[in-house]
Amino acid sequence: MTLATPNPIVCLRGIDKTYASGFLALKNVNLDINRGEIFALLGPNGAGKTTLINIICGITNASSGTVSADGHDTVRDYRAARATIGLVPQELHTDAFESVWTTIKFSRGLFGKAPDAAYLEKVLRDLSLWDKRNAKIMTLSGGMKRRVLIAKALAHEPKILFLDEPSAGVDVELRHDMWRMVRELRVQGTTIILTTHYIEEAEDMADRIGVISKGELIVVEDKDALMRKLGKKQLSLTLRHPMTNIPAELSEKSLELSEDGQTLVYTFDSQKEETGIADLLRLMSKHGIEFKDLRSSESSLEDIFVSLIHQSNTVNS
Amino acid sequence: MNIHGILAIYRFEMARTFRTVAQSVAAPVLTTSLYFIVFGKAIGSRMGDINGVSYGAFIIPGLVMLSLLNESISNASFGIFMPKWAGTIYELLSAPISWGEAVIGYVGAAATKSVMLGLLILATARMFVPYEVAHPFWMFAFLLLTAVTFSLFGFIIGLWADNFQKLQVIPMLIVTPLTFLGGAFYSINMLPPLWQKVTLFNPVVYLISGFRWSFYGIADVNIAVSIGMTLGFLVACLTFVWWAFKTGYKLRT
Ligand SMILES: Nc1ncnc2c1ncn2[C@@H]1O[C@H](COP(=O)(O)OP(=O)(O)OP(=O)(O)O)[C@@H](O)[C@H]1O
Ligand SMILES: [Mg+2]
Numbered sequence: 001m002t003l004a005t006p007n008p009i010v011c012l013r014g015i016d017k018t019y020a021s022g023f024l025a026l027k028n029v030n031l032d033i034n035r036g037e038i039f040a041l042l043g044p045n046g047a048g049k050t051t052l053i054n055i056i057c058g059i060t061n062a063s064s065g066t067v068s069a070d071g072h073d074t075v076r077d078y079r080a081a082r083a084t085i086g087l088v089p090q091e092l093h094t095d096a097f098e099s100v101w102t103t104i105k106f107s108r109g110l111f112g113k114a115p116d117a118a119y120l121e122k123v124l125r126d127l128s129l130w131d132k133r134n135a136k137i138m139t140l141s142g143g144m145k146r147r148v149l150i151a152k153a154l155a156h157e158p159k160i161l162f163l164d165e166p167s168a169g170v171d172v173e174l175r176h177d178m179w180r181m182v183r184e185l186r187v188q189g190t191t192i193i194l195t196t197h198y199i200e201e202a203e204d205m206a207d208r209i210g211v212i213s214k215g216e217l218i219v220v221e222d223k224d225a226l227m228r229k230l231g232k233k234q235l236s237l238t239l240r241h242p243m244t245n246i247p248a249e250l251s252e253k254s255l256e257l258s259e260d261g262q263t264l265v266y267t268f269d270s271q272k273e274e275t276g277i278a279d280l281l282r283l284m285s286k287h288g289i290e291f292k293d294l295r296s297s298e299s300s301l302e303d304i305f306v307s308l309i310h311q312s313n314t315v316n317s
Numbered sequence: 318m319n320i321h322g323i324l325a326i327y328r329f330e331m332a333r334t335f336r337t338v339a340q341s342v343a344a345p346v347l348t349t350s351l352y353f354i355v356f357g358k359a360i361g362s363r364m365g366d367i368n369g370v371s372y373g374a375f376i377i378p379g380l381v382m383l384s385l386l387n388e389s390i391s392n393a394s395f396g397i398f399m400p401k402w403a404g405t406i407y408e409l410l411s412a413p414i415s416w417g418e419a420v421i422g423y424v425g426a427a428a429t430k431s432v433m434l435g436l437l438i439l440a441t442a443r444m445f446v447p448y449e450v451a452h453p454f455w456m457f458a459f460l461l462l463t464a465v466t467f468s469l470f471g472f473i474i475g476l477w478a479d480n481f482q483k484l485q486v487i488p489m490l491i492v493t494p495l496t497f498l499g500g501a502f503y504s505i506n507m508l509p510p511l512w513q514k515v516t517l518f519n520p521v522v523y524l525i526s527g528f529r530w531s532f533y534g535i536a537d538v539n540i541a542v543s544i545g546m547t548l549g550f551l552v553a554c555l556t557f558v559w560w561a562f563k564t565g566y567k568l569r570t
Contacts, residue, residue: 057411060570082413093404097336102329109325109413152408216463300326 008032015065040206043169086158111156163194203301238293326422346406353445368535373446378529379501393427416562427468458530469554487543
């Protein structure tokens with residue numbers, strides 16, 4: 001399923017994870033992340049997204065399999081591998097008494113980089129935290145703390161940035177700022193791997209999408225290809241006269257009648273040569289169903305996501 | 318070698334100390350002063366000399382060790398326990414830093430603070446009792462070695478503890494009794510013969526005895542044995558920490 005890429009920046013091979021409790025959190029995950037892309041990892045709660053990220057970052061040990069980051073094995077050559085990675089964790093883990101400035105200076109040093117006040121200032125300014133640089137972290141709001149964590153992750157100029165649910169608890173305006181920054185980082189060549197439960201976000205931002213369900217990577221696909229391949233189109237017809245039920249001859253078609261009987265929705269596969277629309281319209285006029293308006297729409301990534309998870313659940317059970 | 322990483326941890330830990338400088342300095346100075354008023358002046362004046370040393374002077378090395386042990390353990394255990402408890406440990410675990418480097422940062426900072434404190438207590442003691450240090454080099458060597466060893470021991474407690482109670486239990490139930498029974502306030506020669514033997518199983522006896530030797534040239538046990546025992550404990554602690562990081566003991570899931 002994964003396309004062979006010339007020079008992936010992150011490679012996962014045969015990753016399994018069984019927690020000490022015996023819980024099997026990841027099953028044979030193979031994944032390549034392309035250099036410079038924005039990769040969105042989607043999946044329901046408990047699917048294993050954080051576990052996967054923690055394994056790449058060195059916080060959790062994989063039970064088997066190998067990971068490399070920028071060509072360095074994350075276990076054998078952990079120094080070189082970790083130096084390239086920045087992580088914004090899902091939970092708001094911050095020091096309480098430190099100031100914003102000392103905490104990001106600490107992060108930069110911890111990752112082995114010489115001090116660079118000008119760079120850190122830029123990071124804080126980009127995140128609208130410069131005014132808060134001397135504030136103790138415990139005096140900041142949740143959204144600001146999240147940005148402090150982003151600043152910490154960026155403090156050592158990582159090539160690969162992991163954002164584990166960065167938009168949780170961040171207001172709309174800030175979220176837009178954050179996504180603008182992520183796009184800028186991408187332009188500068190940073191590879192970004194993010195998880196989110198706001199699927200529109202992934203639809204907006206990501207170059208590629210991975211869907212994980214119950215520890216298995218069920219889809220990895222170019223976003224546009226995924227939407228084309230699994231997306232469905234719908235044709236909504238607003239009727240001139242409300243109907244109570246769909247005539248028998250039309251019932252074989254995937255038609256749905258809205259509750260008020262005003263709208264008829266026809267779902268079809270956009271990939272197929274024959275959409276069946278001509279046939280539908282012919283049958284409608286035969287039954288004397290007139291419409292005053294028609295509108296076509298494509299399914300969102302959200303619809304695709306829901307149907308993928310649903311499928312994998314039914315296959316598994 | 319990640320020098321910047323070691324320095325970052327060291328500075329972070331030292332800053333934590335200086336944030337609470339009043340409490341870190343005032344408490345031990347006050348405690349020591351109280352000990353001197355009670356033991357040195359009130360009781361000491363009724364006690365005879367021990368091996369030619371006045372009682373007030375005799376207890377100084379023991380008192381310093383008492384504080385050194387407590388402070389080393391509590392500092393170092395807190396230093397690693399807090400990030401675990403607050404969850405900020407994720408950053409250390411994902412950083413390009415080896416276990417040895419992390420330990421140098423954490424234990425180095427805790428030991429530095431303990432040594433500073435030891436010197437502070439010695440200076441405070443000077444206001445109550447005039448004393449001389451016979452072997453200043455060895456005095457400092459013991460101070461440093463003990464501070465490092467027990468900071469390492471504290472670090473291990475901090476790694477092991479997963480709640481605040483566990484963090485307190487070993488210092489309270491084991492270390493404090495051992496230090497009080499380690500000859501801080503008496504020479505072990507004052508004990509009945511059987512207890513003299515039993516007491517030799519107490520590692521703190523070797524520390525206090527060696528440290529006191531560096532002041533007054535008198536010792537309960539052979540000075541070489543004192544140094545050997547302290548180094549032995551240091552190696553044991555180092556081995557445990559190495560193993561703990563290698564296996565991810567209570568750190569990596
Ligand atoms: N330390 C642990 N010990 C045992 N099981 C764990 C541990 N951490 C996570 N799990 C389990 O592993 C599974 C995957 O968890 P993970 O945190 O990776 O999910 P996630 O996809 O990030 O979910 P969410 O969207 O809620 O953040 C869950 O069932 C979780 O209960
Ligand atoms: Mg998660």
